[in-house]
Amino acid sequence: MFLLTFLCFLCGFVRSSVDEYRLLQSLKENYDHFERPVENSSQPLDVHVRFLLNQILDIDEKNQVMSILAYVDYNWNDYKLRWDPKMYGGITHTRFSGDEDAPFKLWRPDVLLFNSVSQSFDSTYSSRLIVSHTGDVQQNPPGIFRFICKIDVTYYPFDKQTCFLKFGSWTYNGMYINLDFLLKDMIGVSGSRVTVEPQRSEPDSQTYYVNESIDLQVYMKNGEWDLIGTPGRRVVTAFGDDEYHELYFYIHIQRRTLAYGINLIIPSLVISMMTVLGFTLPPDACEKITLETTILLSVIFFLQMVSSTSPPQSTAIPILAAFFSCCLMLVACSCVFTVLMLSLHHRKPETHTMSPFMRKFFVEWLPYVLMMRTPDHPKAPKAKVIDKSIIPIHRLSTFMPMLNLPRPSQTAVPLKPRSNLSRNACVLNFARFCEELMSVESEIGKMLEKLDDDTKHEMLRSEWKFAAMAVDRLCLYLFSIFITVSTCGLIMPHITANFL
Known part of the structure; x- marks a missing residue:
């Protein structure tokens, strides 16, 4: 009886592995990681970015460089990676390798940190890609970001600094990738869960501001700096006839x-x-x-x-x-x-x-x-x-x-004449x-x-x-x-x- 139960369990386990294998083989068919995953090539692909700050590592005032540990959460939808979970043993999620030398690779947006000063420029770790049965793809690579930060030391050591991270696609313009914030259910500076609404200057404007752009649910406080705000800005920049989307994540800090x-x-x-x-x-x-x-x-x-x-x-x-x-x-x-x-x-x-x-x-x-x-x-x-x-x-x-002659005096009584010897001695003395x-x-x-x-x-x-x-x-x-x-x-x- 025990042996029969073990065999049934083993068969079920093997069956689930077979379902996942069939799913992966099905998804790999006719897939090219150079193809932009959109059904209509004239439409842009929506790519949403969430930035999760983990820790402020260092601020080098001398070289004006800021170093942080953070996770970048990329989300998009790939129409070729959809399936029916009922056909594959109820599997709703699967994972693919994110390494550059992997035998099978998925399409990924080439979003980079433009103001990076790291030696490899892109200092993120090649994490795996999580794929849902609806075609939603998520990649959350961690990394130590070192980027340029203009330091104003006028009020040192009572200064406040504002640094920003500029993310954007390196080769795709706004006609191919619509880059935007992912602002749902974030943890703000106050520690409470917030949902930020964009502040647009015009109703149809593609450039807007947000009060909270960085998710702080994994943030660890720094001993030298206090985090006082994380606003954000989405900018559409024109280069010639093309428009490029850029995301700015600002970090307002105050020195302790x-x-x-x-x-x-x-x-x-x-x-x-x-x-x-x-x-x-x-x-x-x-x-x-x-x-x-x-x-x-x-x-x-x-x-x-x-x-x-x-x-x-x-x-x-x-x-x-x-x-x-x-x-x-x-x-x-x-x-x-x-x-x-x-x-x-x-x-x-x-x-x-x-x-x-x-x-x-x-x-x-x-x-x-x-x-x-x-x-x-x-x-x-x-x-x-x-x-x-x-x-x-x-x-x-x-x-x-x-002195040789005596001085006469009309009123004085005539004195007796002195000898010449005594007078000469007196004159000499x-x-x-x-x-x-x-x-x-x-x-x-x-x-x-x-x-x-x-x-x-x-x-x-x-x-x-x-x-x-x-x-x-x-x-x-x-x-x-x-x-x-x-x-x-x-x-x-x-x-x-x-x-x-």
Whole structure:
């Protein structure tokens, strides 16, 4: 009994295989895979395309290339592949090989990704073709698509990008293939099942838009990018006398900024605050050079990080790169003025004299605008004060001939005449005293010249120092305004929108 049951089951299995074999042999008869499968050759063949996005693999901002893993679902009807299931054991579906080197091949539309940058251009896997008894043919080849995507990094890392895939037939125009979307029962961005109706500008227009063109039922979220929309567009493009149908699948994405906020935004803000603190130090302080040099190297490092991820183009510059460039310029200016001030302390006054225009601008106008009080210059004894406190010894030589004669006095009592010896000794001593006073006057003159030179040197150095303080104060105000405006106007709105 058991053996009889097994034989009956085996016969039924063999019968089903025979039915499928007969079906395949029947379908292969008089079939040519070069023939366009349409009963009326003057009518176009309808080919519907559904695009199923699986994962966003990578976005190369440097080379402006996007890589995704997706499945392309092609559907058309082949009138030569129809049969009655009752004649073939109830078989409703069968499958054919999709390899190019298969012994038997079916007709397939030569729909390709026009903006592909893959080495083989068509990077899809040759999957099998599913054929229904009604003649409907479906092929769903998976593939890793690498295509051109114009990246706009103006608001990096708070940017939004729009990439598109352009599909179309390579050799068939609109008279032979009517290429269109397959938009039934798709999973949209919100996660719900949607049926999208085309938005036509004109009732009979062949070009139209759809809100959702990509099926996301197998989509896996990306850790760096958020998918915010997948609109589509069907375009009929004229080339000469022929019209070609093209399908555009758009991918709207937004960059997730959590990792960038921790690794890039917060360090850049801290460095900017340290730069502001560097402007508060005195211009001639050696610690200012050390601090600003460290900040300068940090800014260059973060600017290199931003530049390494930005595409080499001049049409758009990241705001963050412009921010770091301004920081770099202001810090470099402060370092230059600080080094200049330190070098002026070791130079002679005549080698670093300040021009009248520079003195007018840096010592008078700029401090006045910045509401800075002009410091007192170093005080030194004036030559006029010393001249008034010391007898003009050089005038004593005019009185020397008169010292030999006594000076008469009308009111004084006549004194006893002195001896000639005592008078000569007095005159000699007085002359020697006058010579010593003249030598003292010469030494005092040299001291006055040296004191005057030192005073001028100190005044010039004080002016340069005050000019450096004014420039430092100007950089402090400009940099504080720049940090406040850039943070409140550019960075904070994006941080609030992404984190709150």
